[in-house]
Amino acid sequence: MNRRVGIRDVAQHAGVSIATVSNVLNRPDRVSDELRERVSESADELGYVPMPAARALRAGNSGLIGLTVINVANPFYGSLIAGAESAAATAGMRVFAGNIDDDAQQERDHLGLFDQLQVEGALISPFADTRAAVRGLRGHGIPVVLVDAEDEDGQLSSVSFDNRAAAAMAARHVIELGRRRVLFAGSRREVSQVRAREAGARDAVEAAGLTLVAERLPTTDPISGLAFGARLIAMEPDDRPDAVLCSNDHLAAGVVRALTSAGVRVPEDIAVVGYDDTPLAQVAAVPLTTVRQPAFEMGHSAAQMLIARIRDPHLARETVVFAPELVVRASTTG
The missing domain is CATH 1.10.260.40 (lambda repressor-like DNA-binding domains)
Structure with a gap:
């Protein structure tokens, strides 16, 4: 042949x-x-x-939607992709998903690839500053919708989550339980979602007359949680936080495992809160109190919004913001 x-x-x-x-x-x-x-x-x-x-x-109808996510190892992003794929399939389209893996250069590479593939539209869950790449895509007639983030410049349509209000809700919860040494643990400052979560936690903590301690970690997977938990264990008990707010469930599960393995009681000694309400939150060594994000619905809504703009490029900018819900479990209430 x-x-x-x-x-x-x-x-x-x-x-x-x-x-x-x-x-x-x-x-x-x-x-x-x-x-x-x-x-x-x-x-x-x-x-x-x-x-x-x-x-x-060449006909300009590839049937492809490009989607970037920060780290597909986090189940939140798997559900987000599934939601986008569901909406795309209904429209006879397919999603080409790119995993950024917490790397700004990889994000730029994926967005450049979307341009080369001539995707019909792009969904971006931004990690770093994507404005230059977005301008390039839009300059070639490719509509862009942000998902899990709002456009700070007020130009792009978006589907997001009220991260600031959600983190404030979580912080008020532990303060109402009598916690006074509150620590926020999150990823690097490039991630706008994590910046908003830290700001929300700070709002609530300072409103109670307390001081928030913030820790920036290179990664926020369970192994990072184990390492960070080991750092907490090494501190003198009176110097440790009595509540830790984590930027996702993966990190929180690792922290809980490290603490309980060393005999530090959760929540009696340290309360721990996660974020996203992934399945891991329910099956962790101590089930996690966490903020629920409707990942599937966010992905579905964002894809529908993008498809509408593929079909009619003149549609006005639109923003959808999902409201938070705090799911209380044993990691804060015992």
């Missing part, structure tokens, strides 16, 4: 780069008449036949 001729073969035959062949096929206005003719002649001579997906790309 003969091997299918690809664009690499066409590029080699025409004496041009693969990028040039891609431009001839997908963005012919970017190349000269001479290059278009040379590439076309090589493609005809070799018998190059574009795949159906490539034909769809």
Whole structure:
């Protein structure tokens, strides 16, 4: 059986780069008449036949929605993706999801790939500053909707969660239980969602006449929670916080495991609060009090919002903000 001729073969035959062949096929206005003719002649001579997906790309209807998430290891983002996929499937479209893995360069690479793939629209759950990449996508006619974040510049439609109010709710909960040394543990400051959670916790703690201690961690998975829990254990008991607010359930579960393994009682000695209400919160060594985020519904709503803008680019900016709910379990009430 003969091997299918690809664009690499066409590029080699025409004496041009693969990028040039891609431009001839997908963005012919970017190349000269001479290059278009040379590439076309090589493609005809070799018998190059574009795949159906490539034909769809050139027609401007790839059927693809690009989606970036901060870290797919967190079950919250898995549910978010599932929600987006559900809405996309109803519209006859598919979601191409990119995992940022807490890395700003990887985020830029994924957004650049969305442009190359000519996705019909992009859903972005931002990790770092994506404004330049977003301008590039929109400049090529690709609509963008933010999910799990609001646009601080007031330009983009978004589906988000009231992180500030949610964290304030969690902080008030532990303060009402008599806790006075409250610590917030979250990821690096690049993440706007975590900045909002820290600000909300600070609002409630300072309103009670107390001082919030904030810890920034490189990552917020269960292993990071174990390491951070070990740091708390190494402190003198009177210097330890008596309540720890974590920026997600993964981190909180690791903290609880470290504390209880060392004989530090949760919640009697240290109350611990998670965030997201993932399944892990229910099955942790001590079931976690946590903030519930409707991840599936957020992903579904954001995809519907984006699809509407793919079909009608002139729709006005829209914002949807989901309200928080505190789910109280044993990690704060025993």
